[in-house]
Amino acid sequence: MRRRLRIFLVACPVAAWGLLGLLAKPLAREGAARFGSRILRLGDGKFTSPGKFIELRLRDCAVLLTAACLLPLARAAATSAFRRRPPSRARWISDALSGFVCLNVFALIAAQTVLFWCLLFTGKGRTHNYTQFQIKRGLMKEVQAPHQAVLLGSSQTRAEIDERLLNDRLGREVWTTELHFPGNHAYELILNLEALPAVQVDYIICYLSEGYFYSHAAESDGLLFFFGFRDLVEFYKLGGGRVRTGRSLAYALLGNALPLFRLRDPLAGRILGSSIQSSKQEQYDQSLSPNLAQRAQAIASGYQAGPESDFQKKAFSAFARRCREQHCTLVACCGQFNPLLGRALDPALRGDMLAFLRNQAAHDANIVLLDESDLPKQTEADYDDLTHVNEAAQIRFTEFIAGVMEKLLRKGQAGQ
Amino acid sequence: MVFNSLAFLVFLAVVLVLYYRLGHRGQNLMLVGASYFFYGWWDYRFLGLLLFTSLFDYVCALKIEAQTHLPRRKMFLAFSIMVNMGVLGIFKYFNFFASSLQAALGSLGLHPSFPTLHVILPVGISFYTFLSMSYTIDVYRGELKATRNPLDFMLYVAFFPHLVAGPIVRASYLLPQCQRPRVIKRAELENGIWLILMGYVKKVVIADRLAQIVDWSFSKPLPPFDNVNTWIVIYAFAFQIYGDFAGYSDIARGVSKLMGFDLVVNFRAPYLVSSPSLFWRHWHISLSTWLRDYLYVSMGGNRQGRWQTYRNLMVTMLLGGLWHGAGLAYVLWGLYHGLLLAAHRWWSEFWRQPALPTASETAGGRGKLKRIVLVLVFFHITCVGWLLFRAGGLPKGVSQGAVVKSYLEAMLNFGGMHGLSALILPVGLLGGISLFFQFKNERMNEFSIWSDSAKGVAVLGALATITVLGVFEGAQFIYFQF
Numbered sequence A: 001m002r003r004r005l006r007i008f009l010v011a012c013p014v015a016a017w018g019l020l021g022l023l024a025k026p027l028a029r030e031g032a033a034r035f036g037s038r039i040l041r042l043g044d045g046k047f048t049s050p051g052k053f054i055e056l057r058l059r060d061c062a063v064l065l066t067a068a069c070l071l072p073l074a075r076a077a078a079t080s081a082f083r084r085r086p087p088s089r090a091r092w093i094s095d096a097l098s099g100f101v102c103l104n105v106f107a108l109i110a111a112q113t114v115l116f117w118c119l120l121f122t123g124k125g126r127t128h129n130y131t132q133f134q135i136k137r138g139l140m141k142e143v144q145a146p147h148q149a150v151l152l153g154s155s156q157t158r159a160e161i162d163e164r165l166l167n168d169r170l171g172r173e174v175w176t177t178e179l180h181f182p183g184n185h186a187y188e189l190i191l192n193l194e195a196l197p198a199v200q201v202d203y204i205i206c207y208l209s210e211g212y213f214y215s216h217a218a219e220s221d222g223l224l225f226f227f228g229f230r231d232l233v234e235f236y237k238l239g240g241g242r243v244r245t246g247r248s249l250a251y252a253l254l255g256n257a258l259p260l261f262r263l264r265d266p267l268a269g270r271i272l273g274s275s276i277q278s279s280k281q282e283q284y285d286q287s288l289s290p291n292l293a294q295r296a297q298a299i300a301s302g303y304q305a306g307p308e309s310d311f312q313k314k315a316f317s318a319f320a321r322r323c324r325e326q327h328c329t330l331v332a333c334c335g336q337f338n339p340l341l342g343r344a345l346d347p348a349l350r351g352d353m354l355a356f357l358r359n360q361a362a363h364d365a366n367i368v369l370l371d372e373s374d375l376p377k378q379t380e381a382d383y384d385d386l387t388h389v390n391e392a393a394q395i396r397f398t399e400f401i402a403g404v405m406e407k408l409l410r411k412g413q414a415g416q
Numbered sequence B: 001m002v003f004n005s006l007a008f009l010v011f012l013a014v015v016l017v018l019y020y021r022l023g024h025r026g027q028n029l030m031l032v033g034a035s036y037f038f039y040g041w042w043d044y045r046f047l048g049l050l051l052f053t054s055l056f057d058y059v060c061a062l063k064i065e066a067q068t069h070l071p072r073r074k075m076f077l078a079f080s081i082m083v084n085m086g087v088l089g090i091f092k093y094f095n096f097f098a099s100s101l102q103a104a105l106g107s108l109g110l111h112p113s114f115p116t117l118h119v120i121l122p123v124g125i126s127f128y129t130f131l132s133m134s135y136t137i138d139v140y141r142g143e144l145k146a147t148r149n150p151l152d153f154m155l156y157v158a159f160f161p162h163l164v165a166g167p168i169v170r171a172s173y174l175l176p177q178c179q180r181p182r183v184i185k186r187a188e189l190e191n192g193i194w195l196i197l198m199g200y201v202k203k204v205v206i207a208d209r210l211a212q213i214v215d216w217s218f219s220k221p222l223p224p225f226d227n228v229n230t231w232i233v234i235y236a237f238a239f240q241i242y243g244d245f246a247g248y249s250d251i252a253r254g255v256s257k258l259m260g261f262d263l264v265v266n267f268r269a270p271y272l273v274s275s276p277s278l279f280w281r282h283w284h285i286s287l288s289t290w291l292r293d294y295l296y297v298s299m300g301g302n303r304q305g306r307w308q309t310y311r312n313l314m315v316t317m318l319l320g321g322l323w324h325g326a327g328l329a330y331v332l333w334g335l336y337h338g339l340l341l342a343a344h345r346w347w348s349e350f351w352r353q354p355a356l357p358t359a360s361e362t363a364g365g366r367g368k369l370k371r372i373v374l375v376l377v378f379f380h381i382t383c384v385g386w387l388l389f390r391a392g393g394l395p396k397g398v399s400q401g402a403v404v405k406s407y408l409e410a411m412l413n414f415g416g417m418h419g420l421s422a423l424i425l426p427v428g429l430l431g432g433i434s435l436f437f438q439f440k441n442e443r444m445n446e447f448s449i450w451s452d453s454a455k456g457v458a459v460l461g462a463l464a465t466i467t468v469l470g471v472f473e474g475a476q477f478i479y480f481q482f
Helices: A003-043 A050-081 A088-110 A114-119 A129-140 A155-160 A163-170 A186-195 A221-226 A229-238 A246-257 A264-272 A275-287 A292-300 A307-325 A339-344 A347-363 A391-415 B006-021 B024-066 B070-107 B125-141 B150-158 B171-179 B186-218 B230-258 B276-282 B285-296 B306-324 B328-350 B359-363 B365-391 B400-411 B424-439 B452-469
Strands: A147-153 A174-180 A203-208 A329-334 A367-370
Touching: A003 A050, A050 A088, A050 A114, A088 B452, A114 A129, A129 A174, A129 A221, A129 A264, A147 A155, A147 A186, A155 A174, A155 A203, A155 A391, A163 A174, A163 A391, A186 A203, A186 A221, A186 A229, A186 A307, A203 A391, A221 A246, A229 A246, A229 A307, A246 B006, A264 A275, A264 B424, A264 B452, A275 B186, A275 B424, A292 A339, A307 A329, A307 A347, A329 A347, A329 A391, A347 A367, A367 A391, B006 B024, B024 B070, B024 B125, B024 B150, B070 B125, B125 B150, B125 B171, B125 B285, B150 B171, B186 B230, B186 B424, B186 B452, B230 B365, B230 B400, B230 B424, B276 B285, B276 B328, B276 B365, B285 B306, B306 B328, B328 B365, B328 B400, B365 B400
Parallel strands: A147 A174, A147 A203, A203 A329, A329 A367
Antiparallel strands: none
């Protein structure tokens, strides 16, 4: 590498951090004054201070620039240190592989910044779920509130509870971040919990239904995006090896080793446009029967007790234990599906799930169980489909959760 | 086992480690075992069929060679062809012909009931049957000596890189490579690595990404657009099928090169040609040369006058279409290409032009412009053929004719367009990569002579593209079903 280029690559980050120290705050103030309302609108209730948002994104810029400059330098240094190792005829292989490693390291660093994820944002409703998760996760670190709560679970949790409503009502005392991931089962809750940033989360709220325990999915997106080598031992201990395919595990581990591989769908969405992703979703939606009763019957046949439910119950217990270890209260709602689906399911499953959750709560004081009789009643008319409630039902349920949270906060204050 | 699966990568690593440690005979034995394992991974029950086809043609070829009496030689050849076609007929075409005959008789007021066979189509049956059959024909024609070693012949037929989706390598080309010890040269190793990477880009990036658009579009009863935006979907399929099949061929050639084998080039630049005759010199070259040498030439080729030539072209392409799938849409696709070839031949004769462009025609500025226009026009003509081809893959119960009609209507509705669909971005980008590979086709096959820095950048680019844009859901290759 030429000397001038080396100097340039060192000077760039130095200048960037210097400029950041000098100009970040004034620029953020100016930006907030000019574009604050627009930024807040785009933020959709995920943060409250546009000035701070701009300041931290400028810092992200400096981080990305530093990584982009220092990685080629590190690669050049490594190449010169091992110059004689690869025979000159095969140097192109080592060049290509070291370049590939650098790209992956860059992806790993970039994935820690909110700016990178914001660049992958392709519009509301068209952005990849993992990108949405990472943006919200990143912004969570930047929240300044006395307490933090997280909504974890599948798309049902998001459909039932509106984080904006909760934050409008309780945001000054407890800031809620919605971090659902579609298709989540109980086991994926552990993976999502691990993925939370290093901030004290005081409450985790989950809307649980039979889908978390009894629906079999040989492969799940949650596993692909969140599973890593560190989870292997526990996964097998819990019995996951019996119900998940080796292929999904292999891809998940490959994603853990190669960050670029894990980021492929969000990146592809950015590069190729979101139309491909939405076409896939649309094709899936088309394949569903328009008759909800028929669809309920078809889905219900896949729900059963067995190795899958054993694994998921053990996983939920492990999840609850981790919440306790992290001093984080677990608010578990004994939720439901659309009664159409609920009636189609084997009634023994619901009884089994309720008994399991009640037993968990009885043995773990950290779990606040909201039993089915405590929750607002939901009828078929409250649902848009078999699993997701409509807006009116969502508001009702969110108000209910807000009430619960207020009680918990008062209880906590009284305890102190 | 598909090339775009983790299982295959593990399999390949094990095979290569063993291969490099063994001597020539051991390599052949191991490769036969590995190839049968590769095939059996999909469905072990059809291993017997593969073994039967191989051994039967092996014996037939020996018998043909041993006979000096021509009628007896012919008899054994006919026996070999009949058995091979019989296997194909039972597994691939029986139900199609039975239902077609039933429908034809039904239209005449007769309602006979034909039995249907409930058999799965063995993967790659058309490929290995043609491969095996060409061997006995070559031995009959005296172009090849029958091999005495069954293991060599079994390896020729079952060699896993080309077993299920070609290229259809002729025995005279591949069998000698099985018989003699292979020498692995550094240049060929490098070319092999690059071909594999390029093949994966074509398959998991171009074909499988575009498949998401094509499958979405054809899952609807009507085209997704009612205007010329529908062309975008057809372009997507054109690039998908190129990426899928050319990608497979590249990976097959690359893997073979890692073991010192050389398979024939199967694709050049099919979307950068200006006539149907050129198209078939660039698309699935191994099949088109097979059909030419064993079918078209056997029927008389172009030696028996103009109308017989047209007839031979039509029949050859019709059977070529049928080779692709037992369905009316494939037959029509074959006929469409037969018509194009015949029309092009007539046009060339009428204007006394050579069927292929001369160097002087493409050299000058005007020649280039004319060629670009012709390439664009012919690409769109090819795309109409792909619509027929794609219709052949529609699920049962969907009217293929109605789908083709609705797509054609939309493709010609220039008035109803209000801006381009957002799909133009992925199709344009991935199609652009596909055209780049075709444009630089010759250069792509000479990786070993590139500069070191170009090699490094190209491999890094390919690795990054596969990792970021690849689809890794183990999608099947389209040509597996043929």
